[in-house]
Amino acid sequence: MTGTHRQVDGVSLKRIDTHRWWRDAVIYQVYVRSFLDSTGDGIGDLAGVRAGLPYLKKLGVDGIWLSPFYPSPQHDHGYDVADYCGVDPVFGDLDEFDRLMATARRLGIRVLLDIVPNHCSSEHPWFREALASPPGSPARARFHFADGRGPDGSEPPNNWHAMFGGPAWSRVTEADGRPGQWYLHMFTPEQPDWSWRNPEIPAEFERILRFWLDRGVDGFRIDVAAGLYKHPELPDSDDPEADARTRDSVNPLAWNQPEVHDVWRHWRAICEEYTARDGHDRLLVGEVSVPSAREHAKYVRPDELHQAFFFDLLSAPWEADAFRKVISEAMEDIAGTGSTVTWVLNNHDQVRTVTRYGEPTPQGSGLGAARARAAALLMLALPGAAYIYQGEELGLPEVVDLPDDVLTDPIFRRTGSRARIRDGCRVPLPWSGQASPFGFTSGAESAKPWLPQPEYFAMYTTDRALDDTRSFWHLYRDGLQLRSALPQLGEGTLHWLESEPGVLAFDRGDGLVCAVNFTTADIPAPVPGAPLLASGPCPAGVLPGSTAAWWLTDH
Structure with missing residues (x-):
């Protein structure tokens, strides 16, 4: 990239002159308790993550983000932290964490930790x-x-x-x-909010960051990164009913206060200090829920967070115009800061993509699966970084029919409603076999998985996915391999191409074209010849409905 300058919110920005690993990294989110159980207690753990690293290496991701594994009473599955510098016994211990780090280093997989600075556990x-x-x-x-x-x-x-x-x-x-x-407590009574206006709190979190950085981690995913500071007078909200209708951060008195940016400047300086020692970038990626891409961009200015999740793509309806609008806004406002956009289609708080894009049936719909495959290929073609939630590479649907008596989400406990619960995307992964626990946990005395797996998970095991070249897994693996091999993909720019209604098409440079058909009807392909990669059957000259494809042209 060139060394040109521009002004954003009064800050002079210089384009990055050298490649930094995080700018176009693909990170896999590991929800530890649902990934792989090594002890037979029905709950995933750090040793299970370590055992699964070769699988992730084969998939082709650059790194992993680990959900909280710290000591916790687990009222919100680890997002209620009682000790920020330890490992809950249910997940292992610090020695096991060190072994995981050593294996990840050997495989070339970077490791990000989930840090929760807005609130702690009531047992802290x-x-x-x-x-x-x-x-x-x-x-x-x-x-x-x-x-x-x-x-x-x-x-x-x-x-x-x-x-x-x-x-x-x-x-x-x-x-x-x-x-x-x-x-x-902006979440549950078991999660009291810290007062960041008290100087003890920033000092304590600096100690916590350094503890894990000294242990070799590559960075942090920051929970509720737009939170931390509350209006100093704690006044009434003008629209409390709006605040109550959503779990998104809509109360401007409790979120997105200007002082929060000073925290990220300080944390960035800590990371830069470690980078100066060995030349290895440490990454800060924030969970930032704010009203617009322009507000989002303020969090990724050159001296603040390296990146922040761009949730607008995740929340966009399956429409070409909606996707084009959010992608364009991100490229203009976020990439314009000198950062790169951090794309996500799913995480541990969202309905799984196959179900979100299709009919809400227990096993997902064929249309939802086709759209999820197309969305995955689109995301991997966009400039910037991408995050993949575990199980998305298997095409797992949301488990929508869990009985009330097994639900663990505090949202259900607090509201009595299933409308926004998150258990359905957290059901433990199926690895092998024809019946639960599907290889997730093993041993003669092993307990049942902490959330029950439906019988139809037999269709989605990793063993089956690896053997079937038409599977979601192979689509993700092939996309990641091409993304790694082709310089046109990753960071950079895109140029929209003329396309038929209901179709998005863009050029990534040097002849790399991506097109997505958001309709259900076949259309003429925007590029002649067979595609380099497609999300479904895609004969030369045709782009079928609910399909994405990449072509490498001769310009």
């Missing part, structure tokens, strides 16, 4: 200390404690709603047994 030692301390104490100043409203303080300090249902405040019982102050 500092929160326990706060509960045992009086109002106004330094221990309570680490969190958001406040007196209630009303003559007896029985009403919450403000009208904010929690993301997972109910009010964002819980009242404590003081040491003398009387009802006392309230504390803020």
Whole structure:
């Protein structure tokens, strides 16, 4: 890339002159408890991740992002952290983590950890200390404690709603047994929010970052990266009902406060310090839920996060115009900062792609599968980085018929509704065999998987996928191999091409063309000849409905 400059929000930006590994990396999200169980207790663990690394190497990803494995009471499956510098015994120990890192290094797979700086567990030692301390104490100043409203303080300090249902405040019982102050939790009562205006909190998280960086990790996925700071006066929300209708970050008083950018500048400086020692980039990628691509771009300015997940592609309806709009906005606003767009189609909080794009049947629909395959090929052709959620490479559908008595998502517990629960995308992976546990856990005394696997998972095992050259797995593997081999793919630019209604087509340079048919009807292919790779059967001269294809032309 050239050394030209431009201004974004008053900051002078210089184009990156050298390739950095994260700019076009493909990272595989490992939801540890559902990946592979090595101990027979029905819960995936770090040793299981280590055993699965050769599988991921064969798939062709550049790195992995591990969901939280820290000590935790697991009220939100690890996103309620009781100790940020340890390993929960259910997942292993620090020695096992070191073995995982050594294996990943040998295989050339980078490792990102999930860090949760917005909130901790109600069992964190500092929160326990706060509960045992009086109002106004330094221990309570680490969190958001406040007196209630009303003559007896029985009403919450403000009208904010929690993301997972109910009010964002819980009242404590003081040491003398009387009802006392309230504390803020933007997710569940078991996840009290840190007060980042207290200097102890940024200092503690610097210690945590350095602990894991010294242990060799390649970077961090940052949970709730637009959170952390709340409006200092904690005023009422103007639209609390809107806040209650979604788990997205819509309350501007609790999210996207300007001070949060100072945190990312400091964390970036820490990463640059480690990079200066050995020349190896450490990556910060944020979970950023903000109203627009322009707001998103502020988080990836040159001195802040390296990247932030661009969720608009994930949430776009299956329409060519919708996809073109969000891709264009990302390329203009985010790539314009000098970063690269970080594309995602799924994660551990979302309905699986096959189900989202098709009919909500237990086993997924053929149309949903075709669209998911096409979307995968589209994502891998876009400039920038991409993240793949585990099981997407198998074409797994959402498990939509889990009985109420096995559901573990705190959203269900807090709301009593199945409308937004996330258990269905977290069912343990099927590896082999014809019946549960499908190789996920083994041993004569092994427990059942922590969430039940449906019988039809026999159609989606990794063994079966590797043997079938028409499978999702081979589509992902072939796409990743070409992405690695062809300089046109990865970071760079794209140019939209003229196309028929319902079709997206773009040129990645040097004759590499990608086209996606969002309709169900066959159309003439935009490029003559057989494609280099297609998401489904694609004869020369034709682009079938719900299909994506790549061509390498002679210009």
